[in-house]
Amino acid sequence: MKSYISSCADSGSGSETVSKCEPGTEKVERVTRRRMAANSRERKRMQGLNTAFDRLRKVVPQWGQDKKLSKYETLQMALSYIMALNSILTDAERCGSSSQREWLNQQIEHFQQENYSYLQNGSAAELEEYTERFFSYQPERFQIGN
DNA sequence: TAGGCCATCTGGTCCT
């Protein structure tokens, strides 16, 4: 799999180890067990994090159908998506109640069209620039909690 | 082949 230079605790997953410790002692064994347990916990933690990213990918607009968003892109998209929804809700409060539904539909459609074309043709940097321009990103407006 | 993205290992730090 992968090779790493470590102090003495091998992962048990096929790593190549350059050992600086004397083998066979109780202390070494204990350290090794702890390191392996820590590695296992870390893998599990990262898997949980990746599961969360996958769930997030399912609820934000995608790059077309096939391209999977990277973690960075997923966070950027989630940010712009939340800001867009927030913007829509904020502006909707200023609308008359009779035309509100129609206006909301127009806003949502507009967001989807604009966003989709950027996602298909633009780079991450362009998307970020677009997001700031289109939504007039103002961090202080979107602070949550204290 | 270079660069981007990712998984994994590891040691440090903080918290319980």
Next chain:
DNA sequence: AGGACCAGATGGCCTA
């Protein structure tokens, strides 16, 4: 002491 979290290092895979 041990677990959670984090950042750096490393190497594999994929794509332009």
